[in-house]
Amino acid sequence: MANICGCELQAHRPEQAPKQPHTHLHRVAIVGPPNSGKSTLFNKLTGLRQKVANYPGVTVEQRTGRIRLAHNREVELIDLPGIYSLDPRSEDERVTHDVLTGRMPGVSRPDAVILILDSTNLSRHLILAAPVLSLGLPTLVVLNMADALREGGGALDTSALAARLGAPVVLASAAKGEGLEPVHEFLNRQFAVPHPVQLPVIQDIPKCRAWASRIGAEASYRAPAPPVWTRRLDAVFLHPLFGPLVFILVVLAVFQTIFVGAEPLMNAVEAAITWSGSEIGRLLPASPVRDLIVEGVWGGVGSVIVFLPQILLLFLFIGILEDSGYLARAALIADRTMAKVGLQGKSFIPLLSAYACAVPAIMATRTIENKRDRIATILIAPFMTCSARLPVYTLFIAAFISEGPFLGPFVGRRTAAMVGLYILGFLAAFATARLLKSSILKSERTPFVLELPPYRRPTLRSLGLRLYDRARIFLRRAGTVILTAVVILWILAHVPLIDGHAPPIEHSAAGTLGRALEPLIAPLGFNWKIGIGLISSLAARETIVGTLGTIYGIQGDESAPGLQAALHRDLTPGGAVALLVFFAFAMQCMSTVAVVRRETGGWKWPVLQFVYMGSLAYLGALAANWIVTAWIS
Amino acid sequence: MDLPRGREGVILDLDLPEDVARRLMELGFVPGNTVVPARSAPGGDPRVYRVDGSEVALRRETAVHIRIRDRNDCFSDE
Known part of the structure; x- marks a missing residue:
């Protein structure tokens, strides 16, 4: 020494x-x-x-x-x-x-x-x-x-x-x-x-x-002059007036990307899947195996792959924001608001990503050092309206709400219903955060410490690698969890065979299962067909669209007028609203359960989350059915 | 620490729990270093501090526990 x-x-x-x-x-x-x-x-x-x-x-x-x-x-x-x-x-x-x-x-x-x-x-x-x-x-x-x-x-x-x-x-x-x-x-x-x-x-x-x-x-080190551009940009992005304005514009741009920007790409992917499905169908001889491949595998997995462009665009957006250094400023601006429900600015980034998908959002909570804040963020992330809920919302809104002006000529009734569902999820998330942070996850207010990196130009390479990673994870999920669920359901809907032919859907194994569930879900205004849909949507929410298509014997597609009309005939308005509320709250996603288990290191939190969200969904749907039915009559 | 924006201070010590103090020191809040309050979130909290070549944001509730000496003969460029 x-x-x-x-x-x-x-x-x-x-x-x-x-x-x-x-x-x-x-x-x-x-x-x-x-x-x-x-x-x-x-x-x-x-x-x-x-x-x-x-x-x-x-x-x-x-x-x-x-x-x-x-x-x-x-x-x-x-x-x-x-x-x-x-x-x-x-x-x-x-x-x-x-x-x-x-x-x-x-x-x-x-x-x-x-x-x-x-x-x-x-x-x-x-x-x-x-x-x-x-x-x-x-x-x-x-x-x-x-x-x-x-x-x-x-x-x-x-x-x-x-x-x-x-x-x-x-x-x-x-x-x-x-x-x-x-x-x-x-x-x-x-x-x-x-x-x-x-x-x-x-x-x-x-x-x-x-x-x-x-x-x-x-070593004759001479530090460089302070980064001029970072200070100039912060003069705008952290300006008392322009800062929040830019923040709101960025959040709106994220949603615009999900809804409007992704649409042509999603339509193109959908057209490609439909076309390739019918081409494959033409190559194979008519048999139950062909139906399984074309309707079950191609239709079911295809209805999920349609979301790939949307998810990639969203991650491109978040990647640019993160690599450029803006997200750290957004976390700073959001801190005060998040503090009101007991969270902190760093929870903002995962919650924003959760609008695309809860799985990467939950992985993004790793930047939150405080363990209790991190678990609270993980528990509320699935309330954010992820893209898997969109096809369900689109289908039921189109089937039950007629287009017409709601707030002036620009905001229609369907748009208002969609926005309402987003707000519902958001409110559930923040009420839950408040509840958690004032009870089981109450913690000493740990200091919010956030390093603000200088602004940098995102590199194409790093953005490309991010998207490649996301696409790989998403396709693997579509190829495993969702594929399995769809195939199992398709088989359940086609057995037991009667004289070598598939039975009518109500006598199939899936129908028996749905009818067994009926007493439990009848108070919500759901019939046994919705019951089958709910079971299949436990794997992933969007699966219900394909399932209902199979059950009603109509090509599953959320924009299909046939399926909309069939649902309209078969469900009460109360039941339809109840279903939307149910999907806003319930944790119907095996990938999310799996990632929560991995990230929290055990079954305690995912089980609690599943039960909590499920109970909230059931009670919410019950209340929705009751209110709508009483209001109509 | 309660300095007007742009005013330089010298860190004296950190009156914070040990793990928090350590974390802040790793980010540059070491006694003897100069710290300059910069821009903030709307409403003035949390605020960005320039310290040891970095910019670090802290809530006021944390910043008040960092004791500093006002270097009042020295005004920064802002």
Whole structure:
């Protein structure tokens, strides 16, 4: 131990010597603080060769990817969560710490580390270098955002910094792809452990900060001028008057994207599915198998795939907002409103995504550090009107509400009904949040701490990878959960065979099931056919449209006039409104149940959520049926 | 911390629970560093603070527990 400049130092000794100092690499971890461009570098290096999994027992995502090197060798790159220190306090820090020290069960210790730091904010980011270098793994220090450093008039002597840190240092820009050759060289080379250097005692932040300043000064670090564009943009986006205005415009634009922007694309996908379905039908001989493929598989799965353009457009929008840095400002503006129901600004982003789909929204709650706030956000997210509810709403509104002016000539009755359902879900979410935060999830008000990154231009690559990821997850779901549900239902509707022919629907297995459910749902104004629809919609809400199509013997399509007319004849207005209310509240989505179980680490919360939302849906539908029936008569 | 916008202060200490203080220090609120209040959400809360090369937003209820010395001879550019 020595004491230099008031900074306690300890000799750097590797915790454990690597197996062989001169060997080829197999696993390399990327470590860095949030907003240092870690994922950008990871995406740049690995491209589409990525996979995402969860570390055992925790909710932290494990992203790995492969890079092909010279001589047909491959190296596995691990993208560790963004951290400010290696203190195992938060779950992210503990995972990073455990992986880097080889204590994570089932994950072998990486052979080397790429430490990525933001060169425009080096004095603060260098703090992380001390604990990472003291691990004793071969380390390459990548100082990212070199372009921003240069443009802001900043400078740095990388070789002087490398000498102080005892590890190679490169200036690079992951977003622009410049300065990445040394990274490839590092991965290709056989290299040695870093030189022993003196590092500060890593538990003491003020001392580490002083150490970082001194090292920075010795490497002639000159910080760049403050980002002019960020200040100019914030003068508008955080303006007392224009700020909220822009915020509202952005939220409206998100909805506009869902409803109007996606429509032509969805129509095109639908036409393609219908056309290919009939082409396949023409190729196969007439048989129950053909009906299963064309009506069950193609029709059922197709009715879900139609939503792909809508979901992708929404994620493109959210991706642009997030990568540009605007979402952090939106969270800041939303904080006061969210605080009124006991939540915080960081809950805003997941709740906005939940309008597309609750599954990614629930995954996005990971940015909320406070566990109780996070669980509350997870529990209310499925109340937001996700795109899977849209076909159900569209079908029943079209069948039961005639078009006509409601508020002046521009807002029609059908539009008003749709907006009303959105408001209903929103109110249920906020009332539930309030209830939770004043009872079982009551917590000390934990501080809201939000780092605002400088505005950046989103890269096409990162947006493209996001969309690719979403599309893959969505199609996998359509190909597994929804496909299974649709096929099972189709079979239940066609057995037992009578004289080799499918029975009338009321005598089929599905019909028996629906009639068994009838006493329970009759008070809501639902008949046994709706009962079958409800069972099938447990897998995914939108399945009910295809199911009702099968039951009424009509091609399932929410815009089909035949199905609308059949429903209109078969259901009372009270029952129809009750069904809309039921769908606004109930948690009919197995994917959401599964993701809540994964993210909360057990069955307690998903079961509670399912029962709560189901009870609310039942009581809400009961009240709706009763009110509408009384009002009409 | 109760400074008018744009006025520089020097952080003296953080009168906050240890884990919160640590988190804030990791983000730059280290005693001795300069902090400048900047723009805020509508209504003035939460507010953005410029500290150690970053911009970090805090609610007023947290910021009041950061003790600072007003560097009143020094006005920033805003």
